[in-house]
Every structure is written in structure tokens, then in C-alpha cells.
Amino acid sequence: MRIRVAQYFDKDKILKFCKDTFEWGDYIAIVLDFWLADPSGILLVADIPDSRTFQYKPVAISHISVCQNHLLWIEGIRVDKVHRNKGIATSLLQYMVKYGIKNGLCESCALVSYDNINSKKLFEKHGFSQSCIYAYYNVKIKKRLEYSVSHIIIKYACFDDINLICAYLNNSKFYLEKNNRYFNNWKFYKLENTFNCIYNLIDSKKVFLILDENSTICGLSIINILDDVDAFYNKPLLQVCYLDCMNYCIYSKTIYLILDTLFNYNKHKNVQIFVNGSIDLHHLFNNNDNYNVDTFEKFIVYCKKL
Template identity: 40%
Template sequence: MMNIRRAKPSDKDFVLDFCMNTFEWGDYVYRVWDRWISDPSGLLLVYDSSNFPSTSKSIPLGIIHIVKCLGDILWLEGLRVNKIHRNKGIATALLKYSLNYGINNGIKESSALVSTNNFPSQKMLEKLGFSKFLEYRYYNINLKKYRDDCNVSIKPDLVFSKKLDIKISQFRDIFSIQEYLSNPEISKFCVSKYFDSWRLYDLNTSLSSLSSFVRNKELLIIVNDIDEIVGIAIVKPSGKISFNGMPMIQISYLNCLNLSIFVRVIHLLLMNYCDVNLFNNAHFLLPVFAELEKILSTKSIENSDRFFLYSKFLDTTSNLSSILPANLQ
């Protein structure tokens, strides 16, 4: 019988041992393990080696973290399999098990981010009925290197435009923000979703939702010289997350009604956080048309990637396998 169970603290060293070099730059599982295993809104699952008679003891061979996000979406992340046990159906088993958990709990949709270069994962998700919906660009910007480059090579009139300013939104701005976001031109260039710690959420423009962003000082407005809103950004400071132990700011959503000002807005955002000098890195998650390589030096871009958003509507009348996650209740 398949043995998929909740992760235990004693699994940590075994898991981190095969989650060291998943990507060219390493992996992030070691930074989130403690949070994932104690998160009451999610489940950290392991595929146990007891399914393999040749193994002498019960140890994890694969993991996946699942969490129910706002909007009733089952978010899948952190799927890893020990490389010496790959191509044995472990990843597929973990995915099916997770989807059944969602079905059994009445969740209507499941989503995941996959690198555009990760063809095996794309093929596996598509085989399970997932569809590719959106594409995003990710950039990790070293703010010190950016600041040094600006001092040498960036023209002041490009960075410090007198016609644009970035402000932390106030409650009195909410109606204007709602009006701006309701403009049909916005949907041509920007998707109404934002990131938070690598999970994608629908951008709810209700009074209560926007008020929460304003209250947390996460909603920025870009205004012109007559104080009209020409862009919106959502930022997430690293109160809960960091990059290689260094504090960072995550630019989780960005739109500009006039794409001609996009370059200046990017520089204004970066200079804003360079001046604050509280963050080592800025992470951007942007629409696919954004190509920061064309406007920033290669020195300041420490790494970048492109991701697909995969989604699947869950059929609550059927199961993907006979294995039900009852032992997780």
C-alpha cells in the first residue's frame, strides 16, 4: 500500500539531503521547512520508503506542500523526489494524493507554478489534466549592485522623473484605485492576480480587500504631476521570508496604464528601496512582456526565470485514485 503521510520533524535531515541542488542556484526548501511543517493552513506530505521492500528503514523519498489559498484554490508547491528514486511514479502519486485531498475537502481548483524549462513537470501536470494559463517573469535584483550602477551609468532624468512619483496609498485613495483598476485598458496588459511568497492570488478590488493592503502599507500608487494615478504596485516586505538569509522586498504586482512609463516606474521602485537601504534584494514577478534585461545591467540581475501558471478544475464527483487521504484528517 502506498504510504503517503504528514511530514514529521525527524524527516527534515533526510529531505534536505535531496533538496540541496534542485536548481542551478540550489533550493529554497531548507528556508521554508519549519514554516511548512507547522503551517495550520497547509499540509507537508512525504512519500515514505516503506513502499519499497528493499529499504531497511522508513525514510522520505519525496515531498510536496499543499495549502488552501484565498479563492478556494489548492496550491501545490515544493514537489521534490530523491534523484535516485525518480521515474518510479513517486511525484505522480504525490500529486494525485494531493488532488484527492482537495476533492475530498470540496476545493474546486488546483494551481501550481512551473519553470518554462521544466519540461518533465509540465508533461506530468498536463497528463493529470492541468492546463497552462499564464506566463510570468521572475527577477532577483541585487539592490547594492543596482545602486552602484546608477551612480555610474544611469541618467538622472531617467530615474528621477519629476512627472512621476510613488506613494504609499492611504484610505482616502481607495476609490481612485478602484476606478483605475476598473479601466478596461488595464486587462489588456495586466492580469488581475498578485503573488505572495510565490503563491498566486486573485486581486480582489473590494473595499475590504484594498483596505487590508492599505493598512499593511503594501499598496503603492504611481502618480503623475497632477496627482492622477497612472500605475499600481503591491509590495511584500520580507517579514516572513528572506533570500539566502538576507532581507528582501517582493514586488508582487505591477501595472502601468501607459506602457511608455514602465521603464521609469521600475527605476523609481528600485531607487525607492535603495534609498530606504533596508533590503538587500528586490524580487519582481511581472507579466511576460517585461524584459528587465533590456533596462537593467546584467550585474544587478542576480538570477531570473520564467514560469507558467498551471491550473486544473477539480471534479468533486470522482477520485484520481483509490487512495484517500483519510489518515491526514
């Protein structure tokens, strides 16, 4: 077996073993062209010689990205069903970890479905630990709703708020309990409680503050508004990428406020919500004909120091 960088001529052979990975199919066909051309990442192929022709053929893939804060992100490990349980996934993972070490990166992370027992065993066997658990809701909204939310408001954060935000995070039990990662493009980045990190997020117009009746911060959210077509869902959508509230009782109110304030009913059809796995939002959407939880899944962020 050899591991190499994938080429465009591998595409059809890769897609043959990446069709029915999960019950719902697989997302590899959607992202494969992007991964092949990704300047900040590498699509790896593991191939073996064919027993008849002796020509090498792809039997496994994985994608790695070098991200901000010296982070190596691992995703999309796939092995042809015929060649599973032969140590190929292990070889790929070891190769990727060595790549991160060789290139001076500090941490390697991956996102694994909570129910994917084999992947969990693979990462844990090689020294990865569970950093945090996130729940993912993909919610379809049929029509505009009228909300009655009192005592709190939501607003864009500005640069003058940076010190207040840092102070809030310093005292946030939620943040201090390792729930300090935010979603972006199916990766989870550390929300660093530093001036530069908060400044950059505010500059990108992604930070929203939840304020009480005294204009005191009682919550913080990172929002991504995709007005262009999203690659995965082929439509514009709203993403709640991080949500930290001082009290659990205001999570529901905050979700209502976000939808009422930021959801564009003329453009958006979906809202994706990522929250700590211990927070259950089903009660917001159950028994309501205006909502439909299209997808719900829990994910584990696995991390390893390099």
C-alpha cells in the same frame, strides 16, 4: 507506496534527495522546518518499503497550503532520482487535488519554472492550465542612484482611493488579460477587484499608485518591504509583487521611482521584481555597474478548478 504527513524524524532522509534538484541546488533545506510546523499547510511524504529491511523510507515530498479565497497551493514536489518515472509524482498530485476537493476548496495552483519541462507535462496531464507567466528579477544594487523622472509620481494608496483603484482595474487591459495575480511568499494570489480585497491590501500598506501630472492613476503596484531578515536571502529586501501600468513606456520610469522612493540603501541590498513575462526589464540593468541581475527566471502559474 503510501502517502502520509511528514514528521520531524523524516527530515534527514528528505534532505538526502533534495540537495541537487536544480543546477543551483535546492531551497527545500531552507523551508523544511517551516513546512513541518506550518499550521496552515501539510508536508506530505510518499514512502515505499525498502527491499532489504522492508521498512518504509521517504522517496518523495510535496507541500500544500490552504490559502485565502479557498485556494489550495501546491509546491515543492520532489522525487528521489532513483525512484523517478514510477508514477510517484502523479500519485502525489492526485492525492493533493483530492484533498482540495474533499475540503471544499475552489482552486488549486502551483508555480512552475518556465524551463521545467517535466513539471509542466505533469500538471498539464492532470488538467491544470497556464493562468499567467511571470518574470522574476533578483537585482543587487550597489549604491544610490539619482533618477530624473518627470510627469509621474508614486504614493501610498489610502482608503479614499479604493473606488478609483477599482475603476482603474476595470479599464486596465493588463489586468483584464489574466495578469491579475500578485506575489506573496512564493505564492501568487488573485488580485480581486473588490472593495474588501483592495481595502485589506491598503490596510497592510502594500498598495502604491502611480499618478500622472493631473493626479490621475496611470499605474498600480503592490510592494512588500521586508525590513527583517528574509528566510531565502538572509537579508532585508524590497519586493515589487505586482506592477500594472497603463502604458508600457512608463514601466521603466515606475521601477526607477520605486527604487528612488522605497529602496532603503542603508538596509536593503536586493530588490525582487515580479512582472508579466512579456515585459523585459533587462535594458534597465544592463551596462550599469550599479546594478547586478543576480537571478532571472520565468515562471508559469498553473491553475485548476476543483
